[in-house]
Amino acid sequence: MPFSPLSRLSQEQPLRVLLVNAGEADTLTWAGLVQPLRLAARSVGPPFQLDIRTPQQLAAGPAGGWHLALLVADEQQEAPPPAQLRAVVERLRAAPYWGGVGAGVLWLAEAGLMGGVRIALPWALYADTESISERAILTPHLFEIDGPHLSCCGGAASADFALTLVDALYGANVQAEVKEALCIDRVRNHEERQRVALQARFGALQPKLSEAVTLMEANIEEPLSTDDIANLVGLSRRQLERLFKQYLGSLPSRYYLELRLQRARQLLLETNSSIVQVGLMCGFSSGSHFSTAFGTLFGNTPREERQRKLNG
Numbered sequence: 001m002p003f004s005p006l007s008r009l010s011q012e013q014p015l016r017v018l019l020v021n022a023g024e025a026d027t028l029t030w031a032g033l034v035q036p037l038r039l040a041a042r043s044v045g046p047p048f049q050l051d052i053r054t055p056q057q058l059a060a061g062p063a064g065g066w067h068l069a070l071l072v073a074d075e076q077q078e079a080p081p082p083a084q085l086r087a088v089v090e091r092l093r094a095a096p097y098w099g100g101v102g103a104g105v106l107w108l109a110e111a112g113l114m115g116g117v118r119i120a121l122p123w124a125l126y127a128d129t130e131s132i133s134e135r136a137i138l139t140p141h142l143f144e145i146d147g148p149h150l151s152c153c154g155g156a157a158s159a160d161f162a163l164t165l166v167d168a169l170y171g172a173n174v175q176a177e178v179k180e181a182l183c184i185d186r187v188r189n190h191e192e193r194q195r196v197a198l199q200a201r202f203g204a205l206q207p208k209l210s211e212a213v214t215l216m217e218a219n220i221e222e223p224l225s226t227d228d229i230a231n232l233v234g235l236s237r238r239q240l241e242r243l244f245k246q247y248l249g250s251l252p253s254r255y256y257l258e259l260r261l262q263r264a265r266q267l268l269l270e271t272n273s274s275i276v277q278v279g280l281m282c283g284f285s286s287g288s289h290f291s292t293a294f295g296t297l298f299g300n301t302p303r304e305e306r307q308r309k310l311n312g
Helices: 004-011 028-044 055-060 082-092 103-110 123-128 157-170 172-182 198-200 209-218 224-235 237-248 252-270 276-282 287-297 302-311
Strands: 017-019 046-054 070-074 097-103 118-120 136-137 143-146 150-152
Touching: 004 157, 004 172, 017 028, 017 055, 017 082, 017 198, 028 046, 028 070, 028 157, 046 055, 055 082, 055 136, 055 172, 070 082, 070 103, 082 103, 082 302, 097 157, 103 118, 103 150, 118 143, 136 237, 143 157, 150 157, 157 172, 157 209, 209 224, 209 237, 209 252, 224 252, 237 252, 252 276, 252 302, 276 287, 287 302
Parallel strands: 017 046, 017 070, 070 097, 097 150, 118 136, 118 150
Antiparallel strands: 143 150
16 A cells, blocks of 8 residues: 555544535536545445535634645645645645645645645646746646645546545555445556646657657667667756756656556556566566566566456
């Protein structure tokens, strides 16, 4: 379980979770988060209490002793008025675990509350990150749980995030029950990337970055070196590393490795190629290196991943 500290919260009786809906009720970001948690609360019963409020309601009322609190809004939503947002943030931070989903992540970071923290921000909001990029650590992942700080990019990833929380809090059986009710087959893990082209994410803002990632995606079987990529896009190695760190929260070599491992995982689940063949197709000449790198990223071996496909 990647977020085992969260499991301690389930010992609280009752466990109180606060969701602050700062946007519209019919957005995918909100629905994807709230529906799995509502179903989990129904399954667990009184020990799990889900409290849903608007920013106005939360700011006007007293702190409620929540154990986990999230500020939720679609990426297109405007922030609440400053005084109201400050009151909301004060109540969120009183919880042992707290954070944001969608635009809520940006608002918390802009308030200076995510310094040195890994955050998953909707790609559409990356253009608004100039004021926070020196403080927060932006990652391209679907969601992050960094100490007490929680963040999720929203959209369809909200459901993966909510189901991960359910698993961490109440285990695989409750998660499986919720997945079945929602007809969800697979929960994406926190290290999977937001599925959007770099060109769409950054547009003309960072063409060299988009070009570098395109080169990586086109050279999975025979990986290029970081120096090769830098030369091909017309940058120094240091300039390329700075771009990757600022916009993708990773070094080029690490990003490239994760890209190859994500491709390997896809091949293990979707093809009948042998594990050795999959490793070679993704640029791993050593089976032990492939297995070790895969296990470090995903928490299980290529063989165990293939077994998931056979068992499914």
